[in-house]
Amino acid sequence: MINNNNLKYISYVISLLLFSTVSEAAEAGPQAAGSWLAILPPLFTIAVALITKRVVPALFLGIWMGAWIINDFGLGGLGKALLDTFQVFVANALANPDHSAIVLFSMMVGGMVGIISRNGGMQGIVNHIVRWADSARHACVATASLGLAIFCDDYANTLVVGNTMRPVTDSMRVSRAKLAYIVDSTAAPVACIAVVTTWIGYEIGLIGDSLSKMEGLDTEAYLLFLNTLPYSFYPVMAIAFVFMVSITGRDFGPMLEAERHALAHGSENPAIDRASNEEAESIAPVDGKPQRAFNAYIPVAVMVLGVVVGLYVTGREGLGDVSDPTLKDIIGNANSYTALMWA
Incomplete structure (x- = not known):
């Protein structure tokens, strides 16, 4: 299945x-x-x-x-x-070799996410942040922070953060609606603007396809993606709003009603809990594995470093004998598809 x-x-x-x-x-x-x-x-x-x-x-x-x-x-x-x-x-x-590279990159990042989930790395990151969640406000901020920390894949982010923080937010009488909002509004936005994620590979593929149809626009897909980051208004504003709501504790509209209901009656929903737990089992840490954060930090750092090195090496090769090139020149002449595959 x-x-x-x-x-x-x-x-x-x-x-x-x-x-x-x-x-x-x-x-x-x-x-x-x-x-x-x-x-x-x-x-x-x-x-x-x-x-x-x-x-x-x-x-x-x-x-x-x-x-x-x-x-x-x-x-x-x-x-x-x-x-x-x-x-x-x-x-x-x-x-198309570029399409194949993007598909393979997305699958390899997905595989890495699965490995660092099963080896206890993600849970190690969670454990570091959860210990700080000693109030409803801190629980919300911790949830949002986890959403940023697990940036490589939005699906893994949702499963790990949602299922890990659910008991914490329930104990602090934070509504499930607010938990879902915080998780969803950090998982997808951060995956869209982080340097290396499963979504970035997909976005670069679309950008590359568009560039191939535009005459006179000679630039590298990854460089164009980096140049668009300052204009990624929705992801940035969505994340900023999540932290604003979490830090201030101010709610309004239907969310305010949900928070009042959770405060009065609690947040538990056994039927939803069972379904969520079953789905999360696929990336749950292996029993008996030490839950160390560096089991996640090291693979992610190697992946990011691989992309940076790949962009630099392929960019210098693309420039040929040009002396004293700028970083923008190097990235602009890099082969982002090759760099992603090297990562």
Whole structure:
């Protein structure tokens, strides 16, 4: 049976395929180029995912629609679009070395996250922070801090932080709604802006695909990603708001009602607890393993260092005999896909 973590990486792969298919619409001729038709596949994918709550089938249908648009968007092209989905677009996307590098990088980071979860490294980080949570306010701040500390993967972040901090926040009568808000609003945003995460590989893949379609824009995908970080308003503001709410203890609207209910009646929900515990078992530390934080710090540090060294080495190779290059020049001429694979 495919668990949610494996499903997420499958979604990464299919998302790259969807983006590649949609980007081809710009070259499909007057039927699709520069028209609103090019935005139909992602809109359709989002709608199907929301209605069916099934991401992978929705992504596949989005690829099919993109192929249909390229095939003149007529009834006669519907069957050919289905065949082209696999024969042309999926095959070409998988054959692209850059796409393959991103998929492999995401899987390797996911594997690393699984290892440092099972070897007790993540739990060691948790243990360092949890001991400080001696009040409702401190419990919320500790939860948010853990969300930033476990930045490599949003899924592992949610499982580890949510399941670890749930008993702590329950004992401090913090509502489950607030716990869910803090976990969700740190896990995804930090994964979007941290230097090396499973999401960063995916983002660089999308940026690289876009750059390949733009004439006259000669820059490296990873450098462009770094340059966009100051404009990542949502992730930064979401994290800032989480800490503001956690530190001040101020709530409003439905969250205030949830907090008042938890304060009066407690937060426990046995049915939800059982489901969450079953899902978290896949990344729970192995019994008897020492829970040491450096079991997580060392692999993450090596990965980040590997990316930095890879960017530097490939950047210097790309510059050739240029003397005294700046750091921006080096990163701008680096091969981010190679650097990610080296990490």
